[in-house]
Amino acid sequence: MLATLLAEITPPSGAWPDLPFEAWRETAATLHLMTQIVGKVRLRHTPALNHAWTGTLYVGARGLTTGPMFDSGRVFEIRFDFVDHFLIVEASDGARWSASLRPQPIADFFAEFIAGLESLSLPSKINGAPNELPDPIPFREDRVHAAYDADYAHRFWKALLAIDRVLQNFRAAFIGKSSPVHFFWGSFDLAATRFSGRRAPPHPAVPHLPLAVVRDAYSHEVSSAGFWPGGGGIDYPAFYSYAYPAPEGFSSAPVEPDGAFFSEALQEFILPYDSVRTAPSPEAALMRFLQSTYLAAAECGQWDRAALERGYDPSGQTLV
Template structure:
């Protein structure tokens, strides 16, 4: 019988500095794939139709409608392939290996054409300071297969933990999803009230994108593979209520960043904790309470016990 994995295996270590070139290349590749999904999917509030999702092999678009069929695109970080499949049983793909963004863009657009999936995207990246058109980007060309696999294994744990947290909310709440614009996992709870118009300001991204994303009062949490030695969990509120930054958020390693206007918890603080899962839940819950208590959310009406029917099974 195989031994049970240890926490150090389950929550893998990956220093940002050790894979940053691969991370930045993957960021551009996921933007191309995400924009293909955006091109074919009807708007769902707050752009919930555009992210990617953690899969048993990597990251997937899930099913995308196209005329009278559907297709999906998956980054397989086990066999290191990009695969496009459609509901007619056809598939195309290519190896994930070191290559410039320009070549990746050519390969994926060619594969979509071969499948008869006519796709038009705005072929420049969003939410990055330097937005090189995809067809011209030879600067991002790294792919460390081992690092990509470790990153996916991190995402599995993040996805699992945030899904547990999501299950305790009865009100309007987003899926747990991976936003390719900001390259982070996220899940957002809503109070049910509208919010002031968001000022925008994200680089190479229309202000109207943020206006849609932040149209209602929210508390959002997630994880970004940056902002710290091994990345960071985060939690913020929009609009940020008075008293939010001073709320006692756990564990002790959590802190409020005045630069980012959000609570941060280093990934390694969870990874090295005696009980990583419980540590993450304490952070997510107390940071949510910082928003909900200070903004006077109707918590009794919005929260629930995900195990409420367990005794009836």
């Protein structure tokens, strides 16, 4: 049945690149801030959605994109192009602005980008401080983060492209409420979330994140999985999966493939990216992780799987 979930996944050329976090840690930190700046513009120009989905970015054919946004009858989009390494703003009336992605302080990137938006008559006032980071430096003052390694930015996007395809197929098998597959610029991760349909108890506070945002994000029971390039307590790229609230027995549930484990520190399942990248079929390895950790949440949490899963088969372990 796993083959059914994977039937339409053909690995793109050059998928699953080596992505050692230490080799591009500074670039990742700088790119994280760049995506926050662009994400805050999307937050301003997109109707509010539940669970903090309003400002997310999406994996595109050449990088990351905001998708369409709206301003006074115009539609515009902002794209990170990790092939030719440009930040591009395009509007429905033909207006266009672009700037090269290159090593430069965040303060300079911010000033250049805001000036570019203003040149297109697009409102550009945003909250000028990073989110979800300890000791944040206001964007216009940040001359600390200035790295941009084009090779690793490209590798990161290629990894996201491959992972996005698997997450999209995984999401398609669920008919209950689920999130898009989207990139959270606050935490710098690609994620997809499934909901049981039941309310959740109030979530405790999370450092460096407003409590109102946390409570909205976790208002209902979830099983969420995604990918980090590194940082946040793990200094290597990894897949994660967690449940909120975590049901009894969740942490000790059997999960696949080999290499997956439950992190007591993070309170979620972890699978190193390299375990997937070097597997005979990375797509199958990742799908086993996604499906087995979801089953841990759904079975331990007594989700109504028959109502939530397309083609649910009570005699099997996966969807058909």
